Amino acid sequence: MDKLTKQLTIEEVENAALDFFPLLEVVRKGMPKDSTMEDTLKVMESVCKLAMKQRLSKELEEGFGFYKPKGDDKD
Numbered sequence: 001m002d003k004l005t006k007q008l009t010i011e012e013v014e015n016a017a018l019d020f021f022p023l024l025e026v027v028r029k030g031m032p033k034d035s036t037m038e039d040t041l042k043v044m045e046s047v048c049k050l051a052m053k054q055r056l057s058k059e060l061e062e063g064f065g066f067y068k069p070k071g072d073d074k075d
Contacts, residue, residue, distance in 0.1 A: 023048070 027044040028035075035043075 024040065024044060027047055028040050031040050031043065
């Protein structure tokens with residue numbers, strides 16, 4: 001049985017929940033009062049996609065590894 005089809009352990013689910021629920025709470029706070037959980041989860045998916053795009057953009061601006069943007073001669 002490979003890792004992708006093996007049943008998740010309680011510890012793996014607990015660790016994922018420790019990451020997930022604080023993120024969900026951040027999104028829930030910004031939602032209208034009459035929003036359903038389904039609405040919140042859909043918005044959370046969009047917010048997380050945006051956060052990943054912003055992270056990638058920031059990493060590209062700052063440079064990564066041995067690559068540094070032109071004009072960045074700090075080292």
